[in-house]
Structure formats: C-alpha cells, structure tokens
Amino acid sequence: MNAVVLTQFLSAFADNLNFFLIVGIVKRQGVSNPDGTVAFIQMAFLCAYVFLAPIVGAFADRNAKSRVLLLGNILKAIGIALLLFGLPPVLCYLFVGVGAVVYSPGKYGILSELTRTEDELLRANAKVEGSTILAILLGTVAGGFLAQNSDLPAILTCLGVYLVSLFMTLLVPSRAGNASLRYGSEARAFFRDCGRLFRNPRSRFSLIGTGSFWLTASVLRIALIAWLPVNLGITDTDQQSMIIGVTALGVVASSFVTPRWVPAGRLHRAFYFGLAMVLTVMVATLIHSLWLTVTLLFFTGLFGGIFVIPLNTMLQEEGKRMIGSGKTIAVQNFVENALTVTGLAIYMTLTELHVSVNGSVIGIGLVLLMFIMFLATQLGKIRASKTGGGEATDVR
Template sequence: MMSSPVAFSHSTLRVPVRLVSAMCAPYALRRGQGERLPQALPYALLQAWQDVPAGVAKPYTGLARALRQAFRVGPPQQSHARVLRASSCAQLPIRFMKKGFYTIIAAQFISSLADNALLIAAIALLSVIRSAAWVTPLLQIFFTISYVLLAPFVGAFADALQKRHVMFISNALKASGCMMMIAGVHPMIAYGVVGFGAAAYSPAKYGILTELLPAEKLVKANAWLESATVLSTIVGTMVGGALISTFADRFVAHAHLPLIRSSADLAMFAVMLTYAIAAAINVFIPDTGARYPNRLSEPTRLVGDFYHCFNVLWADKLAQIALWVTTLMWGGAVTLQLLVLKWANVNLGLSLSKAAVMQGVTGLGIAVGAAAAAALIPLRRSLRVLPVGIVTGAVAIAMAFYNKNLFPADAGIHVGSYGVPLYIVLAYPLMILLGGLSGFFIVPMNAILQHRGATLLSAGHSIAVQNFNQNLAVLLMLGAYALLLTAKMPAQWIIVVFGVFITFMMWLAKRRSATNERTANMHVLLEE
C-alpha cells in the first residue's frame, strides 16, 4: 500500500512513510549531502548506453551525443560517491534490480489501478440500485473493517505462505468481490470481500521486497513501488470515471452484454478483469526462497505482541505525536475522499464521472507536496511542519464554501464550441493546493514514525500499529459521516464540521508536542 491524501481510494491511500521516503528519495537527496538526481541521472543513462548492442544503438547515437553535450556529464565526483551509492541514484534502475522486481511493480500498478477505479464503480452501482446517501460511507466501513480486525494477523499470514502466492490470493479475492457485485450481491458485502483481500495484500507487497533485494537496494525498490502506486491512483480514478460516463451508458445500451445492465456493471466487469490480470502477473513473480515459521497457530501470542507494540509507540513522546497526526490525517483523508465527490456534485454540478477527475487532480497535488517535503524537510526538522496540518484543515473549510454561484454563469475559457466554466478551472488549483498541503505534511510525520518505530520496535511491527490506528480512525470518521448524512446535514456543512475537527485536533497535537519538548529532548530522539 492508501495505500493515503485527500483523493486516494482507501486501499492505496498509504501516503504514509512508504510513499514518502520511497517515492521521493529518487528525486531529491538531502540538502548538502551530494549531487541531485538531475546531475547523476544523465551519467547513469550514458553508462548504461555501453551495454546496448551496436546494431541497436546506432540509430540513437546522435541522441546520446546530444545528452552528453547538453548535460556536460562525466563520472560523479569522487567526493560524492558514497552519497550517490547510498541513495542508489548513480545507477540506472534497469541495471540495478533483479528481473523479478519489475514483475512485482507491474502487478502492483495494475492492482492499484483497479483499486481506485473500483471505488468509483461501486458508488455508481449504489446509484443504480437507488441506495440512500448514508450507504456510501458504509462501503468504506465494510472495506476497512478487515484492516482493523486482522491487524495482528495479516503479517503472520503473509509469512506463512510464499508472498507471491499471498498476492495472488488477495487479487483473486478482489476479483471475486467484483464478480459478486455483478451477480447482484449488495455492494457493501462484496466490497467487504475486496477489503479482506486488500488487508492481506499490503504486508505481502512490501515484505517481498526485503526477500528479493538486499537492504541497500530497498530505498530504490520502494521508490519504484510507490511511484507506480501514485501513478496508478491518478490513472485509476480517471479510468473509473470514464467507465461510468454517458458514452459507456450508450455502449451498454447497444451492446446487450449478459449480466451487464448499466455502465456501473461494465465498470465492475472491467475492474474484475484488471484484478485477474494482476493475479496472473503474480504467478510469474519468482520464488524468493524465503520461508518463515507459521505463527498463525499462536493467535494469542500475536495479539499480545501487537498490544505491546501499540503501547510502546503511544508511550514514546515523539512517536505519539506522529502517530496522532497521521491517524487523524488518514481518517480525515478517506472521509474527505467521499466528501469531495459529494461536494463536486452539489457545489459544482458535476456528475460522478467528472467528479472523479477532481480526485485525480488532488492526487497530483499530493505527489508534488510529498516530493517538496522530501527535498526541503530533513528528519531533524520534521516537527516544524505541524502548523501545515492546521492550514490543511482551514483550506478544507474554505473548500466547503466554494461553488459555481460565486462566478458569472458565462465566465470561462472558450475555444470554438468547446468551453470550460471558470468555476471548474479554478477548482483544480484549489484541489491541488489541498492535496499539496496534505502531501507536504504527511511525509515528515511518517518519516518520524518510521524512524521511531524502527528504533523502538521493528519496521513491520510499527507499520502494523500505524495501519491499525489509521483504519480505526477511518471507521470512526466514516461512521460519523454516515450519521450526519442520515440527519440530512448538507454536504457543505459536513465538510465544515470535519474541517473544524481536523484543525482543532492538529492544534492540540502542536500543543502536545510543545509540552513534550519541555520534558524530553525531541532532537535527540530524532537522531537516535
């Protein structure tokens, strides 16, 4: 994995640590620690050029010469060699990774793309069967409950089998959930089956990297994995929107396909096939040879270990702040994900297919914000971004009052017969800003949690506790959202309620951090 993060679907909303350190590490090294990627990459590309057969390379020698002249590249300076090796930026990834690694990346991209398209398709299916508005958040609740209930056990399950087999089973379960929806099973129940598969998939996809690659290659490996996830999130939400568009409705009306009664069914069928493709790719992942004891036979011990790790993280004065704000941001993000779709429909008059584009745009903002944080905020200064969390809540409140009535009806950009209303044009930078602030905030906070978790426990135990807390917050906030919808509260004021809550809790976290700094040297804890 979510994995994440105002506009990501739940299973890929994992904008936490793994997105941060992983996705952003290739793009920028820490300030003052060596050459940046733009200086090292051209040299790496030209070094790799030497491996290309002469007959293949001949048509492109002019391009290689132009690259060499444009960047004036030579070997990176010796003084920077250690830093470049440590960050894995001085070598071209295709020479760097084992063959099976790219199979994992392909499977993750396709599975994550399906995850994001599925949410849009499932919401469309609820509209087809005329479900009440409060049922929509229950979709995510049924999806998330597996993450919470199975938190102490999914790691042991991933270790009990070969992880490629766990990933295959998980994608097969997701495909089965889609088939259930097509067959007429209520989307909430079927989406719960998908959530069960997603909960098992997350530890397997990260754990297999540690089995396949040595430790010094894991940063680059996670960068590939999370970059693929971010790209698939943006593409998946837009594909999901396209699959339920009016064009898709017309196609279904004329095609007369069995079991396909609407564009929502067509979208669900396409998502099911996508999961099946991902499962098929999982089969071709090589056996890493890693085998572990089957700990599933000791469920009581697993729960006890998890409880101990839970208490250790919350007792640490630094980890508790990071866990507090990432849990809060995660719960708010998944809830706001649904609220963005509702807001785009009510305030901007957009259909679900067009509102999905807003999610993709927000995902772009998250990626930009995460990259900026990785480049500008070193670990020792991570706590300085706490005010950004407060600003993020304030921007969410402002978003609630943004609507098409603020602009003249004919204002917009017109090219011939095609035109885009001004309120749509300006909504995009607003969503990019919201996503950018979220990404910029979550990256350093997750870096703190990753660092303290690995110091106090282990990376795996820390991630398990983090996932449990975040998904528990999702359940609680989605439950509150469903209650507010049942009470007929307008979407605008629901956003205000959540925005005020997030802003207030972020302010409390900042106060708590200041209190902790008076009793513990936070900078020393960051450097342990």
C-alpha cells in the same frame, strides 16, 4: 522485482477503479441516501483492516510473500466477481477489503527479500510508491469514465485487471516463510506494540497525525461526490473522478518539495502544513467556481502530503528502533483505519441528521482541527524526548 512493481500497479489501479464502480452502482440503484450508503460501504472495506490487523502481519511472515500477494488478489477478484451475481455492494466491497488487508504486508515484506542492500531497497520502495501514485491517478479517472453509464464494463475491466495482477504474482520468487509463528501470540504482541508506540512522544505524534490525515482524505473523497453537484452542478461520475484526482496530483507535487520545506531534523514543521490543509478544506465549502475549487483541491493534496510524509518518516525511524519496521506498519494501518472508520461514522451521522454537505465538510474539517490542536500540545514533549541516550532529532 519488475513483476512485483507491475503487480502492485495493476492491483492499485483496480482498487481505485472499483471505488467509482461502487459509486456508480449506488447511484443507479436510486437509494434514498446515496452519500450515506457509499460511506457505509467504505466503512465495511476499512473494517477489514481494523479487525484483521493483529494477524495479517503474522500471516504474511508465516507464508511465502508471493503466495500472500496471490491470495490477496484472489480475494479482491472474488469481491468484484460477486457483483455480477447481484450481491449487495457492501458485501462485495468487504471481500475486496479483506483482500487488500491480506495483500498489504506481503507487498512491503517481499521487497526486503528481493533486495540485498539498503540502496537497492530504497530504490525498490521508490518504484513501488511511484507506480502506486500513478495507478491511483489513472484508476480514479478510468473508474469515473467506466462507471458513468453502465456497471458491466467497469466490473469486467476491474475483474480483468485483478486477474492479470494475480497471474503476475506467479512470476515472483516463492520463498518459504517462518512456519513457527503462532497467530495467538503474535496478536497479543500486536497490542503490546501499540502500547509501546503510543507511549513514545514521537511515534504517538506521528500515529495521530497520519491517522487524522487519512480520516480527512477518506471522508473528503466521499463528501466531494455529494458536494460537486450542489456547489458546481457537476453530476457526471467521469468529471467528478477527474476533479477528485487533482488532489492526488497535489500529493505527487508534495513529494518533491517536502525535503526542502520540512527538512530532516525539523520534522515537527509538518504540523503547520496540517493547519494549512484544514484552511483549504474550510475555504473550499464557500467556493462556487470550478477553477478555484480545482486549485484548492490541489493545495489540499499538496499541504496534506507535506503534512503526512515527514510524520511517516518520524514513525519509521522510531518504530524500527522500538519494535521493527514491519510491526510498525501493521500498527499504523490499524490506527489509520480505525480513525477513518470513526470519521466516516461521523459523516454518516451528519447526513442522517440532514446536515448540508457543506456543513458536513466543515464538520470533518473541525475534527481534523481538533487533532491538529492536540498535536500542538505534543510539540514540547517531542523537543524534550530522548532516543538512545541522545537527542531524538533537532526540532529547534
């Protein structure tokens, strides 16, 4: 289990480091529209999730999970290594995306194999999620510093971390998967599972809510790189990464207050924190003070976390009962990344139309607001929904 936790920490660290590596490369290339280029590269990464979602779950179940983790890290390392040969960043990042989508179901699936009781599984999930949050923070800051002046140190560091993570997977027990699974039938079942989850009011509410959150978060991460020089005059990649990392601190803080502010049985309250997230995003476009910006970004992460954590819980409860936990995660990944690609396409279109970065951020905020307003229309259906012959949950 410690090998799994360390493997995940290193892989997540490198995943976040390589984003700012790509940003640094694009800036030094002197392209005419760096913001749009970064958005396009991010879309290539996410498209791997969208197109491979119907089969990666079956691939993880058909093979030993430790070998799935190994392959995922190999593909990520290849993607970064290709940068050394001068290949286009979009092609390299696509390889990293394929590695990430292969790695994801193996990471979650192996935990149930290495634990014996529900309590052990809960503790294992807590370790993995805690290490992932720490890796996101450290990887974001390290990526900004390493990518500031030269590509080579960041490339070599990122490649080295992936290789260490790769070798750590060799310490994870290898247990045979279910070789009888067939990719064609599993892919057809995936789309049936999507339909089942969207027909259920609670799981539909959760999928749309979490998808809109990640749409906003992914676009804001790119938009902030253009917004910080315009509004605050901050152009150094290392400083930008530290400021953006404050949002992740807000998400960390949300994990402590969510159980109290959005208790079990009242998960629909997350909706109001989604509205608060929209407000902080909108207000941030009007601010020209560094400390006010940092404060607003912290609260954006805080409100975003309180919005998405209860929705994840709601989806896991419904999904486990309807189609199983693993399949639910596959559907959720598909929906979240499909919406995120759509959001990035909207942002790219706005930049191509020469809309100001403040206008683009407001535009994404309005997209999130439309999703939130749709969720408002679903609250009554959730109150009326039944699960297993009784109330799904008390949402009074």
